[in-house]
Amino acid sequence: MIKRVLCLLFCLACAGFASDELSVKYPLKPHHEHLALGCADCHENQGDEPSKFKAIGDKGCLSCHKSKKLLAKRLEFMDVLKANPHNSVHDGPTLYCDECHNEHKESTNMCLECHEHEVKEWMGVTP
Amino acid sequence: MSNLSRRNLLKISALAAAATALGANQSDSNAPSWDGEYDVIVIGSGFAAHAAAVKSAMRGLSVLMVEKMGRVGGNSVINGGIFCVPLSPKQKAQGINDSRELFFKDTLKAGRNLNNPALLELIFSRANDALNLTLECGAEYRDFLEQSGGHSVPRGYKTSNGTGAGIIQPMQARFKSLPNTEVKTRTKFDKFITDDSGRVVGVEVRENYRFDNKLFDDDRENKSGDKKLYRAKKGVVLASGGFCADKVYRKLQEPLIPDNAQTTNHSGATAGAMLEAFRIGAYPVHVSHLQFGPWASPDEKGYGLASKFNVTASFRYGISVDKKTSKRYMNEIADRKTRADKMFEIIGKDENYPIHFCDSRPVKHMLKEQFDKLLASGALKRFDTLDALAAEYGLNASTLKQTVAQYNEYVKQGKDPDFGKILPKDGTDISVPPFYAMRGVPKLHHAMGGVAINNKAQVLSSITNEPIAGLYAAGEVTGGTHGASRLGSNAILDCLVCGMVAGENV
Ligand SMILES: Cc1cc2nc3c(=O)[nH]c(=O)nc-3n(C[C@H](O)[C@H](O)[C@H](O)COP(=O)(O)OP(=O)(O)OC[C@H]3O[C@@H](n4cnc5c(N)ncnc54)[C@H](O)[C@@H]3O)c2cc1C
Numbered sequence: 001m002i003k004r005v006l007c008l009l010f011c012l013a014c015a016g017f018a019s020d021e022l023s024v025k026y027p028l029k030p031h032h033e034h035l036a037l038g039c040a041d042c043h044e045n046q047g048d049e050p051s052k053f054k055a056i057g058d059k060g061c062l063s064c065h066k067s068k069k070l071l072a073k074r075l076e077f078m079d080v081l082k083a084n085p086h087n088s089v090h091d092g093p094t095l096y097c098d099e100c101h102n103e104h105k106e107s108t109n110m111c112l113e114c115h116e117h118e119v120k121e122w123m124g125v126t127p
Numbered sequence: 128m129s130n131l132s133r134r135n136l137l138k139i140s141a142l143a144a145a146a147t148a149l150g151a152n153q154s155d156s157n158a159p160s161w162d163g164e165y166d167v168i169v170i171g172s173g174f175a176a177h178a179a180a181v182k183s184a185m186r187g188l189s190v191l192m193v194e195k196m197g198r199v200g201g202n203s204v205i206n207g208g209i210f211c212v213p214l215s216p217k218q219k220a221q222g223i224n225d226s227r228e229l230f231f232k233d234t235l236k237a238g239r240n241l242n243n244p245a246l247l248e249l250i251f252s253r254a255n256d257a258l259n260l261t262l263e264c265g266a267e268y269r270d271f272l273e274q275s276g277g278h279s280v281p282r283g284y285k286t287s288n289g290t291g292a293g294i295i296q297p298m299q300a301r302f303k304s305l306p307n308t309e310v311k312t313r314t315k316f317d318k319f320i321t322d323d324s325g326r327v328v329g330v331e332v333r334e335n336y337r338f339d340n341k342l343f344d345d346d347r348e349n350k351s352g353d354k355k356l357y358r359a360k361k362g363v364v365l366a367s368g369g370f371c372a373d374k375v376y377r378k379l380q381e382p383l384i385p386d387n388a389q390t391t392n393h394s395g396a397t398a399g400a401m402l403e404a405f406r407i408g409a410y411p412v413h414v415s416h417l418q419f420g421p422w423a424s425p426d427e428k429g430y431g432l433a434s435k436f437n438v439t440a441s442f443r444y445g446i447s448v449d450k451k452t453s454k455r456y457m458n459e460i461a462d463r464k465t466r467a468d469k470m471f472e473i474i475g476k477d478e479n480y481p482i483h484f485c486d487s488r489p490v491k492h493m494l495k496e497q498f499d500k501l502l503a504s505g506a507l508k509r510f511d512t513l514d515a516l517a518a519e520y521g522l523n524a525s526t527l528k529q530t531v532a533q534y535n536e537y538v539k540q541g542k543d544p545d546f547g548k549i550l551p552k553d554g555t556d557i558s559v560p561p562f563y564a565m566r567g568v569p570k571l572h573h574a575m576g577g578v579a580i581n582n583k584a585q586v587l588s589s590i591t592n593e594p595i596a597g598l599y600a601a602g603e604v605t606g607g608t609h610g611a612s613r614l615g616s617n618a619i620l621d622c623l624v625c626g627m628v629a630g631e632n633v
Pocket residue numbers: 170171172173174175176193194195196199200201202203204205206207208209210211291314315316317366367368369391392393395396397399400430431572573601602603604615616617618619620622
């Protein structure tokens with residue numbers, strides 16, 4: 001928590017403009033916003049210029065979300081239809097997180113590429 | 128010379144290759160500064176790549192697999208999982224009489240005799256070895272043998288989860304478990320690096336590459352990623368798949384294909400890697416033969432699940448009718464080209480999609496969850512009577528019933544004088560309601576052409592008419608094996624056999 005507060009302060013102070021502007025430019029997903037995450041919580045040690053921040057990749061996501069196997073387990077109830085997006089019949093728990101999930105723009109659903117109609121039956125909008 | 132940039136080095140090696148080809152004596156070799164080295168580098172991660180990678184890693188070689196997409200497996204991992212194995216143990220157990228002659232006859236007929244006989248012989252003679260390689264890796268198959276269109280007898284092993292992932296996943300696990308193996312996804316192969324003699328000694332790739340399916344032409348427009356050079360001490364296996372999703376290259380072959388034409392392929396099925404092989408001299412074969420899969424539906428994207436219904440149920444045990452006449456118009460299990468051409472004829476300009484249907488019995492051969500999903504999606508519909516079916520699709524009910532009665536008579540007699548279809552031996556006709564039906568359309572499915580290889584999976588050079596040293600290829604990126612039109616289930620056979628052979632020889 002201390003780390004988070006420091007990061008927030010750091011972000012606000014160093015980025016040189018109001019957090020409102022930043023959050024408009026780089027909006028967070030509601031569940032992350034709810035946790036009051038700041039830029040540097042994810043973009044650790046990436047300097048103080050948000051426009052130069054790099055995508056954090058699987059390693060970044062999993063630093064909180066633990067492991068792909070665990071995420072697959074949480075959606076295990078969808079295995080019945082073989083439609084667990086974190087453990088699909090095609091890919092198992094191997095896909096990159098950002099194949100579907102985006103933080104600062106709308107997420108997508110890779111299953112839709114082939115399963116246009118069924119996805120609606122299987123799951124909600126990708127968080 | 129020591130401070131030459133990498134770019135210049137590449138140019139020099141390309142020039143050196145050309146110079147050697149012209150007989151000039153080029154002695155000065157400039158070894159690039161490699162970012163890593165392996166015995167074997169495999170480009171792609173589908174069936175062909177996995178067979179090559181696993182086989183060469185089993186021989187104790189160090190192997191790098193590079194895949195441009197984030198996902199492993201290309202078309203192979205979304206594929207229908209039907210694998211043709213002529214003279215297989217399951218055929219023997221089920222009393223199915225198959226032979227070399229029959230396999231050649233079926234395959235050459237579909238291929239319009241354009242098939243390369245040496246490659247056909249290769250995939251026929253090594254089919255069981257390829258099957259065993261997958262079993263050794265842990266692949267599982269159902270007992271029911273599929274009879275895909277154009278095959279005179281059932282030859283199709285089907286993975287137990289109903290997709291090619293049933294082969295790719297165990298092979299990927301096996302590959303990773305072998306020593307000195309590595310998989311790099313989001314890594315795009317851009318160029319071959321050749322030495323003075325023209326031998327392929329490595330590859331230039333871009334790591335952290337993000338394929339962008341919003342681009343019209345990813346191969347040329349996408350500049351993402353960080354350049355790296357990897358050395359391949361023994362050789363490179365090109366297994367980059369087909370190009371049915373390449374809007375630019377496919378249109379060069381068939382100008383009438385609209386840019387928004389539907390394909391069953393994954394969005395990364397583009398021609399760039401194959402074109403790079405042409406650039407260093409590989410012979411092109413049959414690149415303008417593009418195959419349309421006749422079993423898809425206009426009511427869902429891609430290959431979808433409708434294809435499974437048609438492949439396993441409606442085409443084999445039911446019929447397809449023209450909406451305008453309520454009559455059959457083709458042999459529902461002819462080879463793909465025959466069917467796609469017939470279907471396009473009746474679809475015409477007014478989207479007159481044909482109706483494929485069967486009765487209640489054949490759907491039991493489908494995987495239950497796939498059948499349930501398809502029905503729930505609405506692309507497949509259930510009808511208690513033929514009248515209801517006719518009403519839904521605007522068919523003439525009495526003509527439809529005559530068509531069905533006539534077909535049922537043919538099934539009873541075991542002979543289809545109209546279209547020569549091989550009728551179900553178990554006597555399944557169209558008589559036990561409910562009936563299942565859907566609208567059909569052929570979709571761009573398979574690139575028949577590609578680089579020329581010999582029966583050791585070596586790529587043949589148009590400069591020397593000899594193999595290009597250090598370069599092997601397998602799978603859909605090669606051309607010639609299937610001729611003008613591939614039989615269903617022969618792709619897995621081809622990809623696995625030639626990949627395995629590349630892995631044995633590299
Ligand atoms: C939906 C569908 C269902 C099918 N069903 C069947 C079936 O049941 N039975 C059958 O026999 N055949 C079937 N086929 C055909 C068969 O699946 C393909 O022909 C086969 O998968 C091709 O395998 P491959 O290894 O050659 O290429 P792929 O599996 O396509 O793999 C090639 C890989 O190379 C990658 N690549 C391309 N360019 C580059 C580059 N420059 N750098 C790095 N990587 C690159 C691609 O992204 C891809 O992942 C089906 C095809 C589709 C599309």
